[in-house]
Amino acid sequence: MLRNSLDAGTFLALAGPEGPVIINSGDIVHAWREGTTAAAALLDGSVLRSYDSFDDIKKTLLKTGLFIQIQRSAIANFKKIKTVSPLAKGDYLLTFIGQAAPVELNAAYTAEARKLFEVKTLDHVEPFDRPTYWLMKENIKYYQKLIYLMTKEELLKNFSDSAGNPVISLLIANFLYQFALKIRAGEAEPLEGGNVRSLWYMIKPAISKLGALEGSDHYKTLSEVMARLVTHKIVTYKEYGLTEEENWIIGKTNPHVILLAEKRSHFKFIQGFNAQYGVSILAAGGIPGMITMEFFTAALKKAITQSHLKEIPIITLTDYDPAGDLLVSTFIDNLKTYNVPKTKFIRLVQPSVFTPEELEAYKYALVGESEATPAMVKKWMKKTGGINGQAYGLETDALMITPSKVKALFYEKAKPYLTGAEPPGKRGLKRVARS
Amino acid sequence: MPIKPRPADPDALYSAVLKLVSPLKPVPCQAVGSMIFINPEEIAFITAVPGGLDIVDLNNARWKRFDTLTALAEKFKIDPLFFKASRSEIINLRQVRALHMTATGTREVSFKSLPADVRVSIADSSYAAFKKAMGISDKADAALKFEPKGRSRNVKK
Numbered sequence: 192m193l194r195n196s197l198d199a200g201t202f203l204a205l206a207g208p209e210g211p212v213i214i215n216s217g218d219i220v221h222a223w224r225e226g227t228t229a230a231a232a233l234l235d236g237s238v239l240r241s242y243d244s245f246d247d248i249k250k251t252l253l254k255t256g257l258f259i260q261i262q263r264s265a266i267a268n269f270k271k272i273k274t275v276s277p278l279a280k281g282d283y284l285l286t287f288i289g290q291a292a293p294v295e296l297n298a299a300y301t302a303e304a305r306k307l308f309e310v311k312t313l314d315h316v317e318p319f320d321r322p323t324y325w326l327m328k329e330n331i332k333y334y335q336k337l338i339y340l341m342t343k344e345e346l347l348k349n350f351s352d353s354a355g356n357p358v359i360s361l362l363i364a365n366f367l368y369q370f371a372l373k374i375r376a377g378e379a380e381p382l383e384g385g386n387v388r389s390l391w392y393m394i395k396p397a398i399s400k401l402g403a404l405e406g407s408d409h410y411k412t413l414s415e416v417m418a419r420l421v422t423h424k425i426v427t428y429k430e431y432g433l434t435e436e437e438n439w440i441i442g443k444t445n446p447h448v449i450l451l452a453e454k455r456s457h458f459k460f461i462q463g464f465n466a467q468y469g470v471s472i473l474a475a476g477g478i479p480g481m482i483t484m485e486f487f488t489a490a491l492k493k494a495i496t497q498s499h500l501k502e503i504p505i506i507t508l509t510d511y512d513p514a515g516d517l518l519v520s521t522f523i524d525n526l527k528t529y530n531v532p533k534t535k536f537i538r539l540v541q542p543s544v545f546t547p548e549e550l551e552a553y554k555y556a557l558v559g560e561s562e563a564t565p566a567m568v569k570k571w572m573k574k575t576g577g578i579n580g581q582a583y584g585l586e587t588d589a590l591m592i593t594p595s596k597v598k599a600l601f602y603e604k605a606k607p608y609l610t611g612a613e614p615p616g617k618r619g620l621k622r623v624a625r626s
Numbered sequence: 627m628p629i630k631p632r633p634a635d636p637d638a639l640y641s642a643v644l645k646l647v648s649p650l651k652p653v654p655c656q657a658v659g660s661m662i663f664i665n666p667e668e669i670a671f672i673t674a675v676p677g678g679l680d681i682v683d684l685n686n687a688r689w690k691r692f693d694t695l696t697a698l699a700e701k702f703k704i705d706p707l708f709f710k711a712s713r714s715e716i717i718n719l720r721q722v723r724a725l726h727m728t729a730t731g732t733r734e735v736s737f738k739s740l741p742a743d744v745r746v747s748i749a750d751s752s753y754a755a756f757k758k759a760m761g762i763s764d765k766a767d768a769a770l771k772f773e774p775k776g777r778s779r780n781v782k783k
Contacts, residue, residue: 274661277660308654310654313661316692320677324656
């Protein structure tokens, strides 16, 4: 209240329900153009009309130094702003102290708000700690008692919604975080050589206490929550002592060149490229899991130099279809998560490497494909043009029919990025074929 | 003859106003999906927690910032009523209700409008400055250490 009085700059005559009233400008939260006059929202939530025009009211209130323009025909008392939430297209939603309704801050008027609040951005506080923010967003807290030892009542008290129903994803997220903290503090031991299923067996009895094992696949929930926490850099797979099936090798001479194969069955074949050109290889077997990405990027970053980070070519031996592109884009996004941001997507399987006869023989219709939704196909068609403008795709195996062609194509695409590599001559081909 | 009003001492006037209103701007804190601005007068204390700071307001609500306590103390320097009580806490002297001495000899403060058990310790190294800032006399300070023997005369039988 005292601050309110001190924040007052002037007095305005407004039309009250019983006639004119004089209002302290400190009590006005925001004002906007309404016909030929203005409307002003007060701290108590009431809205009064002015006698003067909006332009006159605006001029008077801006002079106090407490008001800022928030839209073309609206101003707000910045001292009364309680919260600022980002909306789409650079706009923000402002809420206020008291009862006044929220209003939007237009993107064009954010500079003045930033200046008055002395902040660089209205999106989040500075400095900003993303993992801690995600802890807040995931509603993860610190619990003294081990979560897997809690009674049913304690579990329900801590991990249920407003209706009292258990929220298993919340329970799992808190368990994973608590266990990681215990390992970091040396109060628990990592699961040496374990996998994600080992974590599941730890928390399964607690989920059973809540009677929530039936109906839903909560092992899947755990895998998803775990991947989310890893993406937000709250925990790592490594700190739990988890291991993964290594379907990748980091190259020795050209580690920055990555050959990504869609099918795990191609791992043996692509090992030849690792042996001959010293490139890094990964046989994903579908979209690579976060655990693979964590271990792969950790090893990759140890092998590459700062200059390599300027551009990492990702040469892909993936299907020419929406699912193949989804795999590559997810892989690239996950590299970004692990601070490998500048990548270049180079496709090996594409219509231009086939003859018209081959295309006719190998193409397959994307319509009705279970792996791609119509929206995915439409988006992919817009990006690639399909095959001669038609919704057709090509399997990786269409190219793999001729391994020498794959080798020649790879060399052609990778050459600008390779150091100390020779073209795949007869010796080279034999060596690759043998491996 | 009318009494001529004496001009006020500007320094005294400033410190009187300062006790009521902070010269700091509202402090941006992070909430889920939005930034929330807390008026500095409404802050009871600020405490270091893993990953940043919790700003505790007069409603005992906690708001998150990600600075270090030292960095925030530097930002709050223009308001002398924000007092660094220890390495992990800054208190708002405007909101201090009482100073207590615990059985183990630790000095703690409680806050207006916060539950009595919400207390912040004053480090021994900060106590001299705290005493000065709060205007605690040596006599009052000595009384804090005094342990009464037997029944007080003020206590009714």
